[in-house]
Amino acid sequence: MDDPLFDQLTDAQREAVAHVDGPLLILAGPGSGKTRVVTHRIAHLLQLGTPATRILALTFTNKAAQEMKSRVELLAPGKPVWMSTFHRFCARMLREYASLVGLDPNFTIYDASDSHNALKHTIEDMEFDPGHFSLQQIAGGISWAKNNLIRPAEYEPRPGSVLGAIVHRVYPKYEAKLLQSSAVDFDDLLLHVAALLKDNPEVRGMLDARYRYIMVDEYQDTNLAQYAIVRALSIDVPNLAVTGDPDQSIYGWRGASLRNILEFEHDYPDVHVVRLEQNYRSTKRILRVADYLIAHNRRRKEKTLFTENDEGQPVRLRIYPTQQHEAEGIATRIASEILAGRRRPRDFAIFYRVNALSRAIETSLASHGIPYQMVRGVEFFQRKEIKDVIGYLTLLANPRDDEAFLRIINTPVRGIGRSTLERLRAYAATKRKPLLEAARESGLVADLPKKAAVSVARFVALYDRLSLLAAEPVEEILGHVLAESSYQETLERSDSEDDQERLANIEELLTAAREFDERTPGEGHLEEFLEDVCLVNETDTWDAVSDRVTLMTLHASKGLEFPVVFIAAMEEGLIPHERSREKPDQLEEERRLLFVGITRAEEELELSQASYREFRGQRKMTVPSQFLMQLPPEEIEKSQANWGPGVVRHYDEPVPDESHHQGEAWEEPEWREPSPVSAPAAAAPTAAPLAVRLTTAAELAGDAASASPDIFHQGMVVRHPEYGLGKIIALGGSQGQRKATVAFATAGQRTFVLNKSPLKPVK
DNA sequence: CGTAATGAAATTTTT
């Protein structure tokens, strides 16, 4: 084979890429060039003349899909291969076949918190008392059922299970509520598609034929619903290629089933299996540590990881007195490496089991002036202000969406309180109408005070005004929403810092909308925007480019790699997490989680443990993680750090005379005041990477001279020579076509093309 | 109706 596509591949990789027809299982260890294989295989299929539209590649994250897209683009430019996440693929299928499962094509996708609210409202409507079970437990039960392809009517509670009995009662009502609102939760996206394929053989057959080659990444993380979907699409044309690593399955708690990959050979008997065991990422020592650890798992496929990389440094294990010492130790190490010019901030990553552990580390990094970015749990699109504003758009797109209605009906406050809503809900329930419809008829609602009815009517009028804009670019709709609901004004009037931050976040959302508009010209893309918004997550926008230390949970680290990795808090109860200790399966998953963390490291790995840790305000003595005992002792360089408080010291220095700090010295660690740092490279860390990337840098560089339209923003007060003072209520269009709608005090609303208008900002 | 105060709960979270 002298095809350039195969040039840079190893034999094993080549074997996988060259495989064309029939099922293929690629067992790919960490750092084994899996993405390379998948992308090259796609390119190869294209080269053989397969139309791009006949290839489907499914991933779990947008980031992975994006990565794949850009790499295929390099190998085979301009080919529209469908590469997306499972959920996005399903969303698209459902838009096409919505009516077959009882949805409108403009259905809403509920994220976790939306569906939580929907469940809460369902239970309220039922006047059902779930006893001591929490909403989350019930939600978990429903989610479990959905992941296992059990529809409401088919749900059979385990005999004697109280929770099961509750789920049995609630699940059908919850599902009915979603359908009534024409909404789906994340699990539904998969479940509905699986059901669609099962119940409609002709549709299934057509799609099976349409997607001639299907590839699934991270197959070890598929659940039964995903399995069923993939399976249904590869019956007549069984050209299914899956890649995965059983040892990296860390989402069992989300319904992923290791069975799918372990039994793949059973499900597809004539499967071709390729093992990618050579690692190109880590040093020999790191790899041996990972391999030794994971060998303790029983439920797996044996594999032999090897690398031709250097031996590398020993893996370090540091034991600190307290978490503050631990954090300080890590920060000091990083600082000295950077100051010595050996590394840059972006070379480092710090992983931990739970988000709550990040705080101490952040504090220390900040005090050393080390720039960092945290991939954090609270996502941009989950913030209240974002969800509020999105709520308006959602209701515009789907007037049947009761959850969206409830979210925005009194945000900002318009005097529509609990009792009013109670009556609206009762009315809507008896008339079997969406809440918005009920609101429209507020005059007919029994016992509704006139004042309340007027408030409701005003809201409906607002809604109707906004809905006239539904086909406009998203940025413009958003602008009108912000202005006419007085959401923005309410925040601006507030002087709390939180609210100022909210305004900034809304500004980011506007930017995201603008970028979306530029990306998708034409009319009526509201649903697509909303889909983007809810199927995107912050990890996707983790910025590999910026020069910062990365902080994240072990889960979030999957798929990434860093020259130097720290894994903090190697303690019983954290890793393995206490909630995982009951079942052996869960313990194995925790072990895999650590395996994933370890195998992210390219050159250096440092594990650490604190002897005492403050947890929920309690200082407790810790027990070393059992996993530490499952590492090869000869590969580990263990050291105990025993010095007193406040001493910032490089680790390679010998431990100093500890006499006067012995014993309780660490009880009250003293803190150096976080000192502002002199070096410009070490600017104070910005709080959070926002989910939305700003393009302003490029734009400013481009045409800074022409007092660009970018100086105008949402809500700004402007002056017009003729009409006087006005406020920008919406912006739209891009570049030279940038337009603003301005509400003037005397002259009403007018729209201008900014480049040609005499508008000037005031202030 | 809206805000302040109290109390219970607290992993991980591809979408």
Place this chain on the structure above:
DNA sequence: TTTCATTACG
């Protein structure tokens, strides 16, 4: 300790 959700007041 912190965060939320519900409850009690003004």
